[in-house]
Amino acid sequence: MIPKTKLDGNELTVYLSGDIDHHTARKIREVTDALIQEKKPSRLFLNFAAVNFMDSSGIGLIMGRYRMMLLFGGSVRVVSIPENLRRIMELSGLGGLNVLERSGELSESVK
């Protein structure tokens, strides 16, 4: 899966879809990191609206981008999280880093 992306000023949005596992995370990581390095956005949105499945490889993917954005002085926000992915997302401790959009929160990425 090659994710769709959108650059709006200094905000980059990556639209993930399908299954996120160890196999598919690689391509997503490559595409996302190349864009971060090229465009140096100050905000990265990872949009999970079209994701059906995720295992802990997805957590690694989010954590990795979180660290990378910190390095560039930016931040990450995971948005449009499907209900069935809430449990694994919260198990990760990502909630404590204020990276996850809360359930019911008006999506910041929707403009």
Place this chain on the structure above:
Amino acid sequence: MSNEMTITFESRSSNEAFARSSVAAFIAQLDPTVGELNDIRTAVSEAVTNCVVHAYKDTIGKITINVRLTDNNSAIIKIKDKGCGIEDIEKAMEPLYTTAPEEERAGLGFAVMQSFSDDVRVRSTPGKGTSITLTKKLRLRVANV
């Protein structure tokens, strides 16, 4: 009614989706909820990924999954590899512990298996391989009269 199936496949990352989907398809005959199936897919994906990433690091080997459905509506899923084995199982199971941080492993595979199934058993011999047994109890449905 009890039932059983076994599949063996190569430790290629492209087989991770095949493995979790196959197990879910077999268990579907117990009429599980969408949530139960999602739990099973997630736990199996963790165990299989560990075989691909850790057990057979830098090589390709065989992964065998055996699923047994019991009379009391449990699925017992065994995932086996003949890879490098685990030296210290207790340490390996600690949340956030990983030997492959460079691959962006989160160290949460065992934590996810434990959270998404009812029981996780690990047997491993360094140099010989590892077997993970996941038990998932499916909620009992009212039988049709």
